[in-house]
Amino acid sequence: MNNRKLLPVIVVLLIAIIAIVSLSSSIFFTIKPGEAAVIFRKFGGGLDKEHIFKEGFHVKAPWNNIYRYEIRENKKEESIDVLDKNALSINLDITARFRPIPEKIGYLHERFGEGYVDRLVIPEVRSTVRRVMGQYTAEEIYSTKRAEIEDKIKQESKAALGTSENNIELVALLVRSIKLPDQIKKAIEAKLQQEQEALAYQFRLDKEKSEAERKKIAAEGEARANQIINSSLTDHLLKMRGIEATSALANSSNTKIVIVGNSKDGLPIILGDN
Numbered sequence: 001m002n003n004r005k006l007l008p009v010i011v012v013l014l015i016a017i018i019a020i021v022s023l024s025s026s027i028f029f030t031i032k033p034g035e036a037a038v039i040f041r042k043f044g045g046g047l048d049k050e051h052i053f054k055e056g057f058h059v060k061a062p063w064n065n066i067y068r069y070e071i072r073e074n075k076k077e078e079s080i081d082v083l084d085k086n087a088l089s090i091n092l093d094i095t096a097r098f099r100p101i102p103e104k105i106g107y108l109h110e111r112f113g114e115g116y117v118d119r120l121v122i123p124e125v126r127s128t129v130r131r132v133m134g135q136y137t138a139e140e141i142y143s144t145k146r147a148e149i150e151d152k153i154k155q156e157s158k159a160a161l162g163t164s165e166n167n168i169e170l171v172a173l174l175v176r177s178i179k180l181p182d183q184i185k186k187a188i189e190a191k192l193q194q195e196q197e198a199l200a201y202q203f204r205l206d207k208e209k210s211e212a213e214r215k216k217i218a219a220e221g222e223a224r225a226n227q228i229i230n231s232s233l234t235d236h237l238l239k240m241r242g243i244e245a246t247s248a249l250a251n252s253s254n255t256k257i258v259i260v261g262n263s264k265d266g267l268p269i270i271l272g273d274n
Contacts, residue, residue, distance in 0.1 A: 026062035026063075027059060027060065027061070027062050028057070028058070028059055029057075029058055029059075029060065029066055030056070030057050030058070031053050031054060031055045031056060031058065031068070032055060033055050034055075034070060034071060034072040035055060035068050035069065035070055035071065036052050036053065036054055036055075036068075036069055036071050036102050036105055037052070037053040037066050037067060037068045037069065037105075038051070038052060038053070038066075038067050038069075038105055038106045038109055039051065039053065039060060039064055039065070039066055039067075040064060040065040040066075040067065041061075041064050042063050042064060042065075043063065044064075047106060047109065047110055048106065049106025049107055049109075049110060050106065051106075052102065052103060052105065052106065053066070067109055067114065069100055069105045069108070069109070069114070070100075071099055071100055071102045071105070072099060073097055073098070073099045073171055074097070074098055074099055074117070075095060075096070075097050076095070076096050076098075076117060076121065076122060076125075077093070077094070077095050077096075077176075078093070078094050078095075078096070078122060078125070078126065079091065079092070079093050079094075080092050080093075080094060080126055080129050080130070082129060082130045082133040082134070083130070083133070083134060084133060084134065084136060084137055084138045084141060085134060085135060085136055085137045086137060086138070088137075088138050088180075088181075088184065089181070090133065090138060090141060090178060090179065090180055091178075091179040092129065092133070092175060092177070092178055092179070093175075093176040093177045093179075094125070094129065094153075094173060094174065094175055094176060095172075095173070095174045095176055096121065096122075096125050096157070096170065096172075096173050097170075097171040097172040097173070097174075098121055098161065098168055098169060098170045098171055099168070099169050099171065100116070100167060100168060100169075101162075101167045101168065101169055104167035105167070107164075107165075107167055108166075108167045108168070111165065111166075116168070120161070120166060120168065121161065121168060124157060124160050124161055124166070125157050125161075125173070128153055128156045128157045128160060129153055129157075131156070132149060132152050132153045132156060133149070136149060138180055138184055141178060142178055142180055146175070146178070149175070150173070150174070150175045153173055153175070154170065154172065154173040157170050157173055158170040158173075
């Protein structure tokens with residue numbers, strides 16, 4: 001009797017277990033490291049942009065849909081044809097590194113969906129590259145202002161992608177190579193070589209000019225010193241120094257003969273052993 005009463009309960013439990021097992025993939029889900037997800041509730045308000053599922057194990061109603069987004073840094077390489085300031089065709093190879101802002105993937109999904117890279121990132125970067133390149137000449141792009149141009153593209157792309165409507169963080173934008181028509185490239189390289197040679201020649205001229213100036217200053221200094229010395233050598237001073245020297249020599253043990261000059265200002269001549 002008791003077994004008959006329990007039979008319906010057992011059947012219901014078995015049916016429930018079978019249903020749970022068969023629907024487990026629709027009820028239970030796991031968000032992996034480097035991922036985040038948003039949920040679309042068919043009967044409960046649609047896309048929930050504010051609630052973000054982070055890595056780990058989660059449960060949902062089987063009729064709701066989960067949309068996963070990789071929030072790791074992503075990379076996209078592109079080859080872009082642009083025109084410089086003078087309408088000269090240039091080809092650039094660039095690399096863009098970016099990622100969705102994790103807390104905003106609901107808004108990103110609502111506006112662009114899972115194909116946001118092709119719908120948003122690439123078109124925005126291409127547009128920025130063409131706009132910035134159009135402000136410079138081929139020579140500036142190829143040589144003198146390459147770092148400035150690369151930084152400007154990055155900053156403008158970062159500002160465009162990072163708005164509250166787009167919600168993409170641009171990590172880096174690198175210009176891998178710049179390709180010009182061969183004859184334009186050769187002309188630029190020849191001009192740069194001539195400029196380097198002119199700079200080297202100017203450096204030599206400046207060095208020689210500096211050396212000549214140094215010698216002139218040294219000669220002028222020596223001349224002034226001689227002038228000062230000559231002006232200080234009066235007859236009275238020379239006579240006094242001669243007397244002092246004569247006195248010192250006369251007292252020397254090696255002195256043998258002292259000849260006194262017969263002129264007015266004549267000084268003695270000392271003849272020694274040697």
